Amino acid sequence: MENNNPNSIIYNGVMLNAYPDSIGEKLSDTINMLKMPEFKDVFSLFYVLPTFFNSDLDRGFSIIDYNLNEDLVSKEDLKDLEQLNIQLKFDIVLNHLSVASPQFKDLLKRGNKSKYKDFFINWNAFWEGNGEMGTDGVIIPKEKFLNKLFMRKSGLPILKVLFPDGSDQPYWNTFYQQISYDKIKVSDLRRFKELNCWKAAFIFKNINKAVKGNTDFNKINLGDSKHLKSEVVQLINEKRSYLGQMDVNAKSELVWDFYEETFAKLKDYGCKILRLDAFAYLHKEVGQSNFFNKPGTWHYLERIKQIADKNNLMLLPEIHAEYGLNLHDEVAKEGYQIYDFFLPGLMIHTLEKGSNKALLTWTKEIISKGYKTVNMLGCHDGIPVLDLKGKEVNSVYNKGLLEDNEIEAIMNKIIERGGRVKNLYDPSGKKISYYQVNATFFSALGEDEQKLLLARAIQMFMPGTPQVWYLDIFAGKNNYDAADKGGSGGHKEINRTTLSINDVENGIKKDVVMNQLEIIRLRNTSKAFLGKIKINEALEDEIDITWALNEDYAQLKANLKTYQFTINYTQPGINKVLSY
Structure with a gap:
């Protein structure tokens, strides 16, 4: 059959x-x-x-x-x-x-309107009602749940991604994740019409210093242009890119x-x-x-x-x-x-x-x-x-x-x-x-x-x-x-x-x-290896294993102290030996 x-x-x-x-x-x-x-x-x-x-x-x-x-x-x-x-x-x-998969790229582009909104696991949606919202906008699961989680890396297994509406959304990420920011160009600051060349140069330098140092963008020294903080942070986030392995939602x-x-x-x-x-x-x-x-x-x-x-x-x-x-x-x-x-x-x-x-x-x-x-x-x-x-x-x-x-x-x-x-x-x-x-x-x-x-x-x-x-x-x-x-x-x-x-x-x-x-x-x-295996009696410092199918066999005899060994076998019907 x-x-x-x-x-x-x-x-x-x-x-x-x-x-x-x-x-x-x-x-x-x-x-x-x-x-x-x-x-x-x-x-x-x-x-x-x-x-x-x-x-x-x-x-x-x-x-x-x-x-x-x-x-x-x-x-x-x-x-x-x-x-x-x-x-x-x-x-x-x-x-x-990958974050570069068509499915996740669509999610980044369309946000909650994406066909793939539920293809991946929104951490906050998953833990809603079973934890408390942290100051960074990420739910911290209750301790009794958090202590059970099997971790592959330190910290919560999330990657925060920017949606089109400007919100940061945490997605489950068991394995690798990384957020990178490209440096801005001087021309990127042209959107801020009120900046003269001196102020633009000052802000340009401080933004790229923060990007290079991966420091808090909300604390960038903008001089007397502090009122532009939210718009500056938005500009930096436009330069955001990701690497990561995003957990899929099998539901x-x-x-x-x-x-x-x-x-x-x-x-x-x-x-x-x-x-x-x-x-x-x-x-x-x-x-x-x-x-x-x-x-x-x-x-x-x-x-x-x-x-x-x-x-x-x-x-x-x-x-x-x-x-x-x-x-x-x-x-x-x-x-x-x-x-x-x-x-x-x-x-x-x-x-x-x-x-x-x-x-x-x-x-x-x-x-x-x-x-x-x-x-x-x-x-x-x-x-x-x-x-x-x-x-x-x-x-x-x-x-x-x-x-x-x-x-x-x-x-x-x-x-x-x-x-x-x-x-x-x-x-x-x-x-x-x-x-x-x-x-x-x-x-x-x-x-x-x-x-x-x-x-x-x-x-x-x-x-x-x-x-x-x-x-x-x-x-x-x-x-x-x-x-x-x-x-x-x-x-x-x-x-x-x-x-x-x-x-x-x-x-x-x-x-x-x-x-x-x-x-x-x-x-x-x-x-012989299509047949049955037999573990032969041997001293503790020896290995003796035989495989056999009908007339075909192969036998390994090894000394675990000297590492010397022999293999006796048939090919086809003729007895042969390999010694090492």
Whole structure:
């Protein structure tokens, strides 16, 4: 009987992960790399990050629209990938759109008359009756509600935007936001007929000084022209521009129409797997945390699944949460494939401690509960740390995969090796937890090639679909210059170095690259990985895992102290061995 449910499919091949311009300058350069003989049969899937679409910040995760970014991608690229028999995975950023999206631009232009007035979330309208108006015109939710909010940054999650009627309106903004002002020109002051050239020069200088210093425009020294204050502030606001990821209002049917249109468009691009970015923030309700609210998030997810099924798309919900919260288990029980965000930290712990205990505990859970996972070592984001922790749920503490002191040891080790840290905050701006540490996986392992090779081998023998960050293949090191140039939000750039075609050509001359490709190719092509996995008895400082299907098998035996390992396998019907 044919199975038409895309969410029941398990993709067993290996998935490449990169931006369209991670290799060279355009997606076509990555495709040319994949056409090289060294990359033959290495990958079956390609997760192309969302600069594939039109976006304006957060390296693609602030979507303007889901049309092809023609600076990086062409329709010919899609045809080439299809001919290479490489299936595609894309993102839909469910929670937010860019301020530069057509919908938000219409809201800024038309204000309350906009068709999209309710497409986004007016903070004051949302909290009306459940807080007090502050002096800045923003409602402060009651403390019992505010304390529950899950924050990604310090301060209230809002962006205040100027409406055509001159009012400042606060809109919900969980992630990034920025307001900028262009300096005024002398000619802008011509509207003030009463100003002579000396007064105009004085006001011109003070306005631009305030704009540059981002100071209170109501306190600009206007000399004896104080009566022009409101008109001057209006002039400055005309020069206002925004960057930001604006939360959409999933209670609006227009948002669901947009999802319908977008899913169909992604299907036309050849998408098979759709990553639901930031979906856990989508449902918002007074009195809940605005992170995976229940049952609202489940209702939204079911509706999204119905749209996906119509377009034959497999969904991959993206959730970063503590292991002890058991969200991974809840999502998996609903039949969804889940991200294995636990593996990166567990891998570092395993190799640093020379102990298989924590890793095998998680591996056995995947097997026993039948989780369908996508796993990784490095990725476009950081190395998740929060995910490994325990969590108190309904007054019962559920243990994490690691103890807090073990997690702290991982953090400290990676930071010693040059990693940068990302944190989470409470509404007052106080840090409540580490979130991620940003580093290349190679640098996180102390830039030890044998460790990286063993980490890759273990990943290839883990249950689930292995996802491989392009930079890890080439043993990429921390890029401190890129992180520093990126400013306060530049920590992620440490692991996003663009590789030239020359870098690729030099890379394939190195053992650490070619050995990884050899192991990945085995995982991508061996029928053994379509079969069953067995965790063999081994000492604590060893790993022994076998995959088998009929006569085909592959067995990894590794020493976690020396990092030496062998892979015994059949190809086809002939016993072979790889020793590293």
